[in-house]
Amino acid sequence: MTTAPIKFYQVGSFAVGNRLLPQEERSVQSDMERTNALTSGHRACQGCGEALGARYALDAAMRATDGQIIAVNATGCLEVFSTPYPESSWRIAWLHSLFGNAPAVATGVSAALRAKGRSEVRTIGQGGDGATVDIGFGALSGMFERNDDVLYICYDNEAYMNTGVQRSGATPPAARTATTQAVGPEPGNVFGQGKNLPRIAMAHEIPYVATATVADLRDLEAKVTKAMSFRGARYLHVLVPCPLGWGSASCDTVKIARLATQSGLFPVFEAERGEVTSSTPIRHKVPVEEYLKLQARYSHLFSPKRRDDVIDKLQGAADRNISRYGLLPEGDDN
Amino acid sequence: MEKPFAITLEVDSSLANHTGSWRVERPKYVNLMPPCNNACPAGENIQNWLYVAEDGSYEQAWRSLIIENPFPAIMGRVCYHPCQTACNRAQLDEAVGINSVERFLGDLAIEKGWKIEVTAPPTGSHVLIIGAGPTGLSAAYHLRRLGHQVTLRDAATAAGGMMRYGIPKYRLPREVLDAEVARIEAMGVKFQLGRHVENLQDAIDEGFDAIFLAVGAQIGKRAYIPAGEAAKILDAVNVLHDVEDGNAPMLGRRVVVYGGGNTAIDVARTAKRLGAEEAIIVYRRTREKAPADDGEIQEAIEEGVLMKWLSTVKHAESGSLKIEKMALDEHGFPQPTGEFEDLEADSLVLALGQEVDLSLINNITDLVVVDGVVQVSPSMMTGRAGVFAGGDMVPAERTVTTGVGHGKKAARNIDAWLKKATFEKVENSPIVEYKDLNPWYYSDAPHAVRPRLEGARRASNFDEVVQGLDESTALYEARRCMSCGNCFECDNCFGVCPDNAVIKLGPGKGFEFNLDYCKGCGICVTECPSGSIVMIPEKS
Numbered sequence: 051m052t053t054a055p056i057k058f059y060q061v062g063s064f065a066v067g068n069r070l071l072p073q074e075e076r077s078v079q080s081d082m083e084r085t086n087a088l089t090s091g092h093r094a095c096q097g098c099g100e101a102l103g104a105r106y107a108l109d110a111a112m113r114a115t116d117g118q119i120i121a122v123n124a125t126g127c128l129e130v131f132s133t134p135y136p137e138s139s140w141r142i143a144w145l146h147s148l149f150g151n152a153p154a155v156a157t158g159v160s161a162a163l164r165a166k167g168r169s170e171v172r173t174i175g176q177g178g179d180g181a182t183v184d185i186g187f188g189a190l191s192g193m194f195e196r197n198d199d200v201l202y203i204c205y206d207n208e209a210y211m212n213t214g215v216q217r218s219g220a221t222p223p224a225a226r227t228a229t230t231q232a233v234g235p236e237p238g239n240v241f242g243q244g245k246n247l248p249r250i251a252m253a254h255e256i257p258y259v260a261t262a263t264v265a266d267l268r269d270l271e272a273k274v275t276k277a278m279s280f281r282g283a284r285y286l287h288v289l290v291p292c293p294l295g296w297g298s299a300s301c302d303t304v305k306i307a308r309l310a311t312q313s314g315l316f317p318v319f320e321a322e323r324g325e326v327t328s329s330t331p332i333r334h335k336v337p338v339e340e341y342l343k344l345q346a347r348y349s350h351l352f353s354p355k356r357r358d359d360v361i362d363k364l365q366g367a368a369d370r371n372i373s374r375y376g377l378l379p380e381g382d383d384n
Numbered sequence: 385m386e387k388p389f390a391i392t393l394e395v396d397s398s399l400a401n402h403t404g405s406w407r408v409e410r411p412k413y414v415n416l417m418p419p420c421n422n423a424c425p426a427g428e429n430i431q432n433w434l435y436v437a438e439d440g441s442y443e444q445a446w447r448s449l450i451i452e453n454p455f456p457a458i459m460g461r462v463c464y465h466p467c468q469t470a471c472n473r474a475q476l477d478e479a480v481g482i483n484s485v486e487r488f489l490g491d492l493a494i495e496k497g498w499k500i501e502v503t504a505p506p507t508g509s510h511v512l513i514i515g516a517g518p519t520g521l522s523a524a525y526h527l528r529r530l531g532h533q534v535t536l537r538d539a540a541t542a543a544g545g546m547m548r549y550g551i552p553k554y555r556l557p558r559e560v561l562d563a564e565v566a567r568i569e570a571m572g573v574k575f576q577l578g579r580h581v582e583n584l585q586d587a588i589d590e591g592f593d594a595i596f597l598a599v600g601a602q603i604g605k606r607a608y609i610p611a612g613e614a615a616k617i618l619d620a621v622n623v624l625h626d627v628e629d630g631n632a633p634m635l636g637r638r639v640v641v642y643g644g645g646n647t648a649i650d651v652a653r654t655a656k657r658l659g660a661e662e663a664i665i666v667y668r669r670t671r672e673k674a675p676a677d678d679g680e681i682q683e684a685i686e687e688g689v690l691m692k693w694l695s696t697v698k699h700a701e702s703g704s705l706k707i708e709k710m711a712l713d714e715h716g717f718p719q720p721t722g723e724f725e726d727l728e729a730d731s732l733v734l735a736l737g738q739e740v741d742l743s744l745i746n747n748i749t750d751l752v753v754v755d756g757v758v759q760v761s762p763s764m765m766t767g768r769a770g771v772f773a774g775g776d777m778v779p780a781e782r783t784v785t786t787g788v789g790h791g792k793k794a795a796r797n798i799d800a801w802l803k804k805a806t807f808e809k810v811e812n813s814p815i816v817e818y819k820d821l822n823p824w825y826y827s828d829a830p831h832a833v834r835p836r837l838e839g840a841r842r843a844s845n846f847d848e849v850v851q852g853l854d855e856s857t858a859l860y861e862a863r864r865c866m867s868c869g870n871c872f873e874c875d876n877c878f879g880v881c882p883d884n885a886v887i888k889l890g891p892g893k894g895f896e897f898n899l900d901y902c903k904g905c906g907i908c909v910t911e912c913p914s915g916s917i918v919m920i921p922e923k924s
Contacts, residue, residue: 067875090901091398097905138393301906
């Protein structure tokens with residue numbers, strides 16, 4: 051048996067904070083002086099994963115840039131719930147234009163800053179999966195191929211939640227949405243369609259692509275910080291469970307994101323210039339069923355008749371991620 | 385005001401929107417009962433002193449510990465740690481080595497010479513304690529801390545009771561015992577050693593304000609065993625006492641110990657150390673059913689002590705015993721089989737339990753004795769007003785830790801009685817179960833094992849068998865605590881709130897909910913590692 055020094059602080063580094071860690075190793079979110087980029091009073095639903103993900107990511111970006119960021123937001127839940135006129139929850143420089151043009155506006159902001167010689171001010175584009183994967187995709191792809199100096203963050207809740215839970219290109223197979231009802235022989239969203247945007251971003255061979263979830267704060271903060279160390283186009287894809295659209299309990303938002311990673315359904319990794327450079331191993335592997343069962347959008351897989359055929363296909367997708375991204379390192383049979 | 389083409393909204397303008405009005409349930413911070421604390425016979429607040437120790441504040445941790453128990457160095461050696469049996473961490477990987485951290489703190493206190501100041505003003509009351517064992521010493525300590533004058537009287541010439549005359553040195557080195565006793569003496573407790581109290585009435589007549597009886601159970605139980613004239617039969621309690629006094633009896637080459645409790649194990653291991661080639665424990669039931677601590681049995685086996693389970697001694701002759709084999713019936717009781725064998729033995733030591741020497745209360749009519757033990761009220765008072773009793777002489781589990789707990793309980797009740805009040809025990813909070821925790825957040829970290837002397841080497845001397853942890857290992861072990869049911873400021877609630885509705889008050893001050901904005905989603909409850917937040921319904 052090999053022994054390694056265990057760096058052990060009661061709860062390791064899995065909790066948000068840790069009183070036993072030196073200051074410089076503590077998370078942004080544990081800091082009483084964090085930006086709170088998205089502050090209280092916003093109108094997101096109870097237990098909103100997107101509100102949480104946005105604060106995590108932007109607070110980390112604020113720390114990484116010493117407070118020098120401008121965020122450009124696409125239309126969507128995040129925009130609507132944060133800025134119902136005349137209120138705003140944003141405590142950072144933030145602007146919104148249209149549903150489909152956030153990457154292009156972000157490109158413009160970045161170009162303007164360069165023209166003004168203000169290169170220390172960094173630009174972030176952000177939106178939900180609808181704006182990113184579907185409606186703004188052309189503008190985003192253009193931003194990537196021009197390698198514009200923007201970090202684009204997609205908060206992926208896997209459907210158009212703001213308008214009433216319609217399917218998007220990021221909706222997973224078998225999930226029920228308003229437009230993919232749980233009826234017929236293959237209920238819910240179809241298999242074999244949709245887009246894997248992290249992989250599409252990697253195909254542009256931009257400097258940095260990463261995925262993260264609201265279940266692993268430290269990983270998310272590290273990736274935002276790393277992204278801000280690059281210049282050029284960067285893409286961060288954050289899984290943010292949606293209690294309303296997914297039909298889950300509001301208290302389970304973080305738990306569901308965790309189960310998405312631990313089942314292998316959502317691989318957490320990072321890539322540079324089109325090559326995967328690291329992945330976050332699964333700590334306690336769970337069958338996909340544990341993830342699916344907590345969500346009403348998959349309830350048709352369990353009642354009135356259990357659909358093992360569909361569950362098996364989803365498990366197959368998880369297993370493919372596990373082998374593709376090396377989520378279960380060899381010898382680790384947990 | 386004329387708005388430009390691009391609308392500008394004020395920073396923090398959303399704070400006008402009090403989303404707390406959406407809520408139907410609210411989160412609440414709670415302090416629940418960790419299973420370790422609940423299991424501790426001495427009522428230690430284990431979770432608290434581990435928490436304090438985790439950042440290296442060892443003296444503060446020790447001071448938290450001794451609020452309940454004045455003997456951490458002794459406990460860390462002789463306590464059978466029911467806390468660890470109850471520890472929720474056992475369901476994650478392995479129980480926290482509470483006992484070894486306790487010993488570390490206790491040893492450090494001795495090394496550093498940390499003292500206990502009596503800060504309570506003198507009450508003017510004087511309490512006599514009869515018996516300077518763990519129970520009496522604990523009561524003396526707690527009464528002294530409460531400001532009472534205490535006189536402690538014992539027939540033996542040194543204090544400690546069974547900690548000195550029952551527990552062998554290889555489990556409890558005497559310098560450790562002496563140091564922790566001396567600390568109590570330094571608090572101003574008056575020790576009257578070598579003074580046997582033959583008659584309680586005489587003591588009562590001396591005019592103390594209250595008396596606490598803690599004379600223990602020191603008479604070995606006898607079982608009738610037909611024996612030849614030359615058979616050598618001894619009693620375990622006397623053997624251990626004589627060894628302590630430096631008058632080790634001649635036990636011979638082959639020693640048989642009859643009994644399955646901790647005393648039997650102690651005698652067998654002591655016999656090995658006194659030079660016996662073979663020490664054999666004969667017990668009528670199985671190892672699983674033996675009352676001795678399994679760790680002690682294991683250590684004895686490692687030292688070469690032989691075990692004869694399911695056996696009784698039928699007859700003793702000089703040099704030989706007749707043993708009958710037993711078998712467990714369907715109820716788990718041992719039944720004779722009629723199968724006999726001879727066992728060579730130079731001596732037979734009986735370790736069949738102990739009884740209380742009640743001679744000092746023979747003429748006191750108010751004291752009720754049932755099954756050989758003194759009956760006490762829930763406040764530990766006997767039938768005679770102002771006379772309390774505890775430890776092995778009252779109905780209880782007979783361990784050092786239980787005795788220490790009795791001493792504390794008696795002290796608090798005596799204090800209340802002297803002040804003409806009733807001691808109100810605070811109602812215990814609900815116990816935290818493993819299912820109430822979110823173990824995801826705890827790193828995988830196996831238990832640190834205490835080094836032990838090798839079996840063969842240690843069986844030849846009285847050196848301490850179990851060694852202590854060094855500082856880094858003790859700290860690691862303390863940090864394995866999951867802080868069940870009590871906030872340890874991991875910041876999870878502060879981080880996971882999508883509404884920024886948790887206010888962090890700063891180190892040591894904990895958190896508050898900002899109910900103006902808390903929507904009652906409950907993520908903080910689900911993600912709290914230690915189960916220290918609950919949801920409660922809003923009043924409709």
